[in-house]
Amino acid sequence: MTAPKTLYDKIWDAHVADEAEDGTCLLYIDRHLVHEVTSPQAFEGLRLAGREVHAPDKTIAVPDHNVPTTAGREDPEQMTEDSRIQVSALDKNAKDFGINYYPMSDVRQGIVHIVGPEQGWTLPGMTVVCGDSHTATHGAFGSLAHGIGTSEVEHVLATQTLIQKKSKNMKVEITGKLHPGVTAKDITLSVIGKTGTAGGTGHVIEYCGEAIRDLSMEGRMTVCNMAIEGGARAGLIAPDETTFEYIKGRPHAPKGAAWEQALAYWKTLFSDEGAHYDKVVTIKGEDIEPVVTWGTSPEDVLPISGVVPSPEDFEGGKVEAAKRAIEYMGLTPGQKLTDIEIDTVFIGSCTNGRIEDLRAVADVVKGKKIKDGIRAMIVPGSGLVRAQAEEEGLADIFLEAGFEWRLAGCSMCLAMNPDQLAPEERCASTSNRNFEGRQGYKGRTHLVSPAMAAAAALTGKLTDVRELM
Amino acid sequence: MEKFEKLTGIAAPMPLVNIDTDMIIPKIFLKTIKRSGLGVNLFDEMRYDRDGNEIPDFVLNKPQYRDAEILVAGDNFGCGSSREHAPWAIKDFGIKCVISTSFADIFFNNCFKNGILPIVLPREQVDLLMKDAEKGANARMTVDLEAQEITTSDGEVIKFEVDAFKKHCLLNGLDDIGLTMEKADAIKSYEDKMAQERPWV
Ligand code: SF4
Numbered sequence: 001m002t003a004p005k006t007l008y009d010k011i012w013d014a015h016v017a018d019e020a021e022d023g024t025c026l027l028y029i030d031r032h033l034v035h036e037v038t039s040p041q042a043f044e045g046l047r048l049a050g051r052e053v054h055a056p057d058k059t060i061a062v063p064d065h066n067v068p069t070t071a072g073r074e075d076p077e078q079m080t081e082d083s084r085i086q087v088s089a090l091d092k093n094a095k096d097f098g099i100n101y102y103p104m105s106d107v108r109q110g111i112v113h114i115v116g117p118e119q120g121w122t123l124p125g126m127t128v129v130c131g132d133s134h135t136a137t138h139g140a141f142g143s144l145a146h147g148i149g150t151s152e153v154e155h156v157l158a159t160q161t162l163i164q165k166k167s168k169n170m171k172v173e174i175t176g177k178l179h180p181g182v183t184a185k186d187i188t189l190s191v192i193g194k195t196g197t198a199g200g201t202g203h204v205i206e207y208c209g210e211a212i213r214d215l216s217m218e219g220r221m222t223v224c225n226m227a228i229e230g231g232a233r234a235g236l237i238a239p240d241e242t243t244f245e246y247i248k249g250r251p252h253a254p255k256g257a258a259w260e261q262a263l264a265y266w267k268t269l270f271s272d273e274g275a276h277y278d279k280v281v282t283i284k285g286e287d288i289e290p291v292v293t294w295g296t297s298p299e300d301v302l303p304i305s306g307v308v309p310s311p312e313d314f315e316g317g318k319v320e321a322a323k324r325a326i327e328y329m330g331l332t333p334g335q336k337l338t339d340i341e342i343d344t345v346f347i348g349s350c351t352n353g354r355i356e357d358l359r360a361v362a363d364v365v366k367g368k369k370i371k372d373g374i375r376a377m378i379v380p381g382s383g384l385v386r387a388q389a390e391e392e393g394l395a396d397i398f399l400e401a402g403f404e405w406r407l408a409g410c411s412m413c414l415a416m417n418p419d420q421l422a423p424e425e426r427c428a429s430t431s432n433r434n435f436e437g438r439q440g441y442k443g444r445t446h447l448v449s450p451a452m453a454a455a456a457a458l459t460g461k462l463t464d465v466r467e468l469m
Numbered sequence: 470m471e472k473f474e475k476l477t478g479i480a481a482p483m484p485l486v487n488i489d490t491d492m493i494i495p496k497i498f499l500k501t502i503k504r505s506g507l508g509v510n511l512f513d514e515m516r517y518d519r520d521g522n523e524i525p526d527f528v529l530n531k532p533q534y535r536d537a538e539i540l541v542a543g544d545n546f547g548c549g550s551s552r553e554h555a556p557w558a559i560k561d562f563g564i565k566c567v568i569s570t571s572f573a574d575i576f577f578n579n580c581f582k583n584g585i586l587p588i589v590l591p592r593e594q595v596d597l598l599m600k601d602a603e604k605g606a607n608a609r610m611t612v613d614l615e616a617q618e619i620t621t622s623d624g625e626v627i628k629f630e631v632d633a634f635k636k637h638c639l640l641n642g643l644d645d646i647g648l649t650m651e652k653a654d655a656i657k658s659y660e661d662k663m664a665q666e667r668p669w670v
């Protein structure tokens with residue numbers, strides 16, 4: 001009998017193409033996703049060395065970080081020159097190397113981590129990489145998915161493998177049920193609040209427990225998306241009926257006999273009873289409240305009912321960091337979080353730019369108006385999410401409430417395109433990073449769930465969405 | 470890739486914890502399609518004011534640290550995005566070694582691909598090196614990769630761990646892709662096996 005294995009162990013073992021004596025492995029990569037920002041130097045490297053893309057059929061590219069999200073974006077005037085150069089470099093590289101491509105003009109274009117699952121490229125038990133740290137998103141399907149640097153992008157393009165050493169196993173269990181108004185985003189932020197941004201370093205996290213099982217695929221993607229913010233290389237959730245249901249019929253999902261064969265394999269993808277984890281964290285679902293971040297690190301998480309902390313509440317190097325964060329964020333220790341007034345609301349990103357997120361926003365804002373003077377923007381994660389939201393009538397609800405309804409892209413998640421915060425502008429954002437300057441020079445970001453962002457748009461302050469329900 | 474063998478140089482102290490990749494190289498500088506030239510924008514928002522003037526207090530702007538080749542940093546250095554622009558900028562500035570209690574995974578790997586040596590040490594030793602770095606330009610540290618030793622300006626020796634394969638690549642300036650391509654047969658036979666076992670992939 002073989003020793004019990006975790007889900008991570010199983011996927012890892014199934015992808016080792018070669019193992020050196022010291023445990024360094026060549027891990028075979030099933031899907032390689034590519035975007036315009038972290039790939040030009042990799043393609044340039046291939047050209048210089050006279051190399052080809054090893055498996056173009058397993059390589060999928062889409063521009064997302066730089067693309068404008070306003071109507072008429074085909075007009076090159078809408079982009080800065082260097083953005084234009086990056087997007088057209090991707091156009092050219094995709095064509096020259098013969099890889100799957102969704103150009104800006106394609107309705108299927110969108111954020112790479114939304115497009116992959118949507119098109120059925122991401123499947124359980126796969127290894128998925130992308131030159132982007134939020135590749136962890138795909139772990140929601142029970143695939144081992146993580147971000148890589150540009151040198152590794154080049155390595156995967158050339159060889160379809162990565163040189164890797166195995167990480168440790170970490171289990172994060174969310175037991176029981178969530179209260180109404182508490183979402184996947186609150187789970188993932190609460191976990192980081194508990195473990196810190198380095199809590200998962202060197203580990204692959206498997207999320208499990210009833211509250212995780214109860215989530216839709218959209219919610220599971222939100223949870224795994226932020227595994228990286230907890231320092232983990234990847235986040236994983238074992239596939240189940242919810243997963244199979246989501247995948248079935250997607251353009252690149254297996255069909256017919258291949259589907260049956262795949263399904264039989266996917267059903268073996270779970271952690272065996274008694275498998276070993278190096279670290280275990282358990283949180284009760286009922287203890288999780290809607291949360292917000294107050295500082296400039298995703299670990300600066302508090303329940304919305306809390307108050308801004310003071311630097312003395314912390315220890316070691318965090319005292320200085322908290323002091324800096326409070327000053328940067330323009331807050332006062334002891335201030336109630338619900339008294340913090342905001343200027344802007346951003347709803348979108350690979351964390352919360354899927355259809356379910358938009359439905360959650362529509363539920364809160366339906367028939368209401370956003371507070372006067374608030375800039376509120378909804379950026380769907382893909383052209384198809386946008387189309388579906390229009391079909392379901394959500395777009396009308398947003399427009400009537402006073403939101404801007406944009407085209408798909410990363411937008412103000414990292415503000416590489418024209419969507420940026422001005423200095424000291426304060427934003428309730430459904431994205432994943434509240435770092436200094438992330439959403440614009442000196443911009444101030446509070447991370448929240450889509451429902452909480454919607455509530456903030458209505459009141460103009462950070463707000464407990466449960467009070468509007 | 471450039472080799473890393475032994476380095477004696479000025480170490481700059483940056484005790485701030487959680488220095489993320491947006492701080493190391495803000496996203497506006499990611500729009501390049503080249504690997505070089507990012508050094509002037511390393512730590513851009515901490516280093517310059519809005520008008521592009523140097524902020525004199527920032528460590529790398531101080532005369533004694535302008536030529537630093539080693540960085541002693543606070544916990545969890547390099548967290549955030551996967552951008553390899555971060556190590557490119559560090560390298561282009563002239564820093565070849567970063568020392569901290571912990572690094573974010575992707576950043577840590579990216580360093581090795583660019584001839585930078587990231588060293589993880591226990592807190593007491595990082596604190597000691599931080600103090601040494603605070604002495605300024607005359608306090609030169611030596612980092613010897615072959616011997617896996619750091620020697621402080623006072624001659625104190627600290628041992629460090631490094632993955633054997635990564636050490637070998639750094640010492641010899643080896644390019645990963647070339648190494649992997651020598652294993653083309655193993656990759657091919659894995660692919661043949663998978664075409665049978667998991668054809669839908
Ligand atoms: S939406 Fe944000 S986090 Fe996601 S890929 Fe784009 S920039 Fe990165």
